[in-house]
Amino acid sequence: xxxxxxxxxxxxxxxxxxxxxxxxxxxxxxxxxxxxxxxxxxxxxxxxxxxxxxxxxxxxxxxxxxxxxxxxxxxxxxxxxxxxxxxxxxxxxxxxxxxxxxxxxxxxxxxxxxxxxxxxxxxxxxxxxxxxxxxxxxxxxxxxxxxxxxxxxxxxxxxxxxxxxxxxxxxxxxxxxxxxxxxxxxxxxxxxxxxxxxxxxxxxxxxxxxxxxxxxxxxxxxxxxxxxxxxxxxxxxxxxxxxxxxxxxxxxxxxxxxxxxxxxxxxxxxxxxxxxxxxxxxxxxxxxxxxxxxxxxxxxxxxxxxxxxxxxxxxxxxxxxxxxxxxxxxxxxxxxxxxxxxxxxxxxxxxxxxxxxxxxxxxxxxxxxxxxxxxxxxxxxxxxx
Amino acid sequence: xxxxxxxxxxxxxxxxxxxxxxxxxxxxxxxxxxxxxxxxxxxxxxxxxxxxxxxxxxxxxxxxxxxxxxxxxxxxxxxxxxxxxxxxxxxxxxxxxxxxxxxxxxxxxxxxxxxxxxxxxxxxxxxxxxxxxxxxxxxxxxxxxxxxxxxxxxxxxxxxxxxxxxxxxxxxxxxxxxxxxxxxxxxxxxxxxxxxxxxxxxxxxxxxxxxxxxxxxxxxxxxxxxxxxxxxxxxxxxxxxxxxxxxxxxxxxxxxxxx
Numbered sequence: 001x002x003x004x005x006x007x008x009x010x011x012x013x014x015x016x017x018x019x020x021x022x023x024x025x026x027x028x029x030x031x032x033x034x035x036x037x038x039x040x041x042x043x044x045x046x047x048x049x050x051x052x053x054x055x056x057x058x059x060x061x062x063x064x065x066x067x068x069x070x071x072x073x074x075x076x077x078x079x080x081x082x083x084x085x086x087x088x089x090x091x092x093x094x095x096x097x098x099x100x101x102x103x104x105x106x107x108x109x110x111x112x113x114x115x116x117x118x119x120x121x122x123x124x125x126x127x128x129x130x131x132x133x134x135x136x137x138x139x140x141x142x143x144x145x146x147x148x149x150x151x152x153x154x155x156x157x158x159x160x161x162x163x164x165x166x167x168x169x170x171x172x173x174x175x176x177x178x179x180x181x182x183x184x185x186x187x188x189x190x191x192x193x194x195x196x197x198x199x200x201x202x203x204x205x206x207x208x209x210x211x212x213x214x215x216x217x218x219x220x221x222x223x224x225x226x227x228x229x230x231x232x233x234x235x236x237x238x239x240x241x242x243x244x245x246x247x248x249x250x251x252x253x254x255x256x257x258x259x260x261x262x263x264x265x266x267x268x269x270x271x272x273x274x275x276x277x278x279x280x281x282x283x284x285x286x287x288x289x290x291x292x293x294x295x296x297x298x299x300x301x302x303x304x305x306x307x308x309x310x311x312x313x314x315x316x317x318x319x320x321x322x323x324x325x326x327x328x329x330x331x332x333x334x335x336x337x338x339x340x341x342x343x344x345x346x347x348x349x350x351x352x353x354x355x356x357x358x359x360x361x362x363x364x365x366x367x368x369x370x371x372x373x374x375x376x377x378x379x380x381x382x383x384x385x
Numbered sequence: 386x387x388x389x390x391x392x393x394x395x396x397x398x399x400x401x402x403x404x405x406x407x408x409x410x411x412x413x414x415x416x417x418x419x420x421x422x423x424x425x426x427x428x429x430x431x432x433x434x435x436x437x438x439x440x441x442x443x444x445x446x447x448x449x450x451x452x453x454x455x456x457x458x459x460x461x462x463x464x465x466x467x468x469x470x471x472x473x474x475x476x477x478x479x480x481x482x483x484x485x486x487x488x489x490x491x492x493x494x495x496x497x498x499x500x501x502x503x504x505x506x507x508x509x510x511x512x513x514x515x516x517x518x519x520x521x522x523x524x525x526x527x528x529x530x531x532x533x534x535x536x537x538x539x540x541x542x543x544x545x546x547x548x549x550x551x552x553x554x555x556x557x558x559x560x561x562x563x564x565x566x567x568x569x570x571x572x573x574x575x576x577x578x579x580x581x582x583x584x585x586x587x588x589x590x591x592x593x594x595x596x597x598x599x600x601x602x603x604x605x606x607x608x609x610x611x612x613x614x615x616x617x618x619x620x621x622x623x624x625x626x627x628x629x630x631x632x633x634x635x636x637x638x639x640x641x642x643x644x
Binding site: 036037038039041042044046048092103106107108109110112113115116118121122124126127130149182183185186187189242264265295336337339340342343345346 | 432445465466467468469475478479480483515516518520522537539540541544545546547550551554555556557559575576577633634636
């Protein structure tokens with residue numbers, strides 16, 4: 001099936017070349033980072049995790065969201081999702097690859113990454129995250145590829161793949177739960193020390209992932225003969241709506257606990273996020289953009305007229321994706337360090353090489369996505385005609 | 386079957402046998418591996434801890450900080466972003482956040498004339514950094530010292546997020562050009578690994594007390610075995626009310642302050 005990725009229109013190659021160019025720039029910056037050290041980034045002694053880990057956290061959510069198409073289709077035999085399932089699984093593959101790349105990019109000594117396997121440490125959540133992320137990657141490659149191959153050959157998928165599909169459902173939940181546990185179990189980091197972290201992660205994942213899937217589906221439909229179907233998009237839109245509402249609800253619950261209890265270790269981080277702390281306000285405009293986008297998207301999604309109109313739906317999906325990227329890919333990780341446990345306020349701004357490396361990894365993910373979608377769509381076209 | 390194939394299979398078979406015999410050899414061989422014996426001079430304790438008497442600590446004195454950083458090749462990068470530090474001074478309200486009240490501030494100021502507390506790794510009895518490390522590059526010794534293996538650390542900085550005392554530093558860049566005078570008795574570090582106070586484990590092994598304790602002319606720092614009822618440390622704990630940083634987090638820090 002790989003041969004399908006080797007032939008394509010001019011637009012297909014132009015897109016891949018563009019992404020390739022971004023990857024090359026990012027890779028060059030990464031070489032710089034390797035020789036200089038992580039000091040090339042904006043991270044510091046006080047804010048010791050930054051853009052890389054934040055992207056990783058956000059993308060785990062996008063990856064986990066594949067379950068939102070797999071579950072209705074395989075557990076509830078929701079036939080409308082049959083055509084779009086493969087897009088969800090391949091999105092998961094691309095996202096998990098980005099997650100793993102971001103972790104490697106963040107390591108001070110990437111040459112020692114395999115120490116995690118050589119000295120397995122079950123008490124460390126990072127060890128378990130490595131296990132579940134790699135497992136999820138393999139599951140989605142195997143399932144997606146096998147089901148697509150079967151579809152091409154016009155035979156039902158082999159029996160052995162069914163248990164793997166069922167396994168992938170709780171596994172998707174596990175990747176985001178374990179990722180939340182990285183943060184939620186640390187004493188002295190009041191911002192993250194919240195039992196609702198994992199549910200909050202899952203809720204925002206099930207909004208941002210399917211929102212991206214809707215947008216990708218629209219793009220696929222525009223540039224190919226493959227149409228996942230209007231109804232499939234509408235059901236996904238309903239999933240995004242509920243997940244977004246639950247997401248916002250969870251954030252409000254965090255705000256209540258922090259501001260009503262008035263415990264400084266919990267409250268000061270939210271103060272920093274939304275109002276700034278002692279004149280440090282770098283994230284404030286971002287967070288209010290999050291609020292406006294999230295509320296705006298919710299209105300567009302709740303109103304059946306704007307949800308059913310694909311133009312406003314696309315707009316809402318962009319707003320959902322961007323707002324949750326701000327919330328998780330920007331605010332959540334960095335703010336855990338501001339103020340520091342010693343009440344030091346050190347702000348964080350990523351440097352140019354750091355941003356370029358980040359873009360490079362996103363480009364890697366989108367190249368993988370482009371190639372995988374090209375294969376999937378070509379086969380769907382082949383079967384359809 | 387041609388000759389080369391036959392030769393190949395022969396060699397491959399013999400090689401496989403060789404690989405297979407390794408565990409057998411291991412099981413049969415008598416364990417005669419050399420053991421590392423501790424020096425007879427080594428200071429040994431069941432639970433090392435430290436008391437810092439802030440009533441004795443002089444505000445503008447830097448002796449303990451300098452001694453530690455010199456002995457351990459801690460670089461001076463000259464900026465807070467890339468800073469590496471093992472022991473340093475922190476105002477009272479930062480070392481003990483949440484404790485400050487107008488009254489307390491007054492009291493502290495009166496008794497301490499400024500409130501620059503000596504802060505370092507607390508060598509917690511229940512260290513979160515050890516719990517979160519994915520490679521066991523940081524671990525707790527039998528005698529309570531929380532150690533770092535600079536050769537195993539992957540630089541993921543989970544320990545830095547886990548430590549509620551800000552005691553850990555990453556080498557954001559090559560530290561060697563920033564060491565004023567290299568002490569050849571102690572290793573320098575490479576970029577990309579985390580480091581922190583090691584309670585002078587290398588000095589204890591030679592029978593020496595920690596460098597910071599030795600350097601303090603005021604005898605404000607006292608190091609000793611918490612399990613030894615006759616130790617100076619226990620005597621001070623009996624005689625004084627002491628405080629610890631964030632004991633409510635359950636980390637059981639082992640640096641005690643007389644304030």
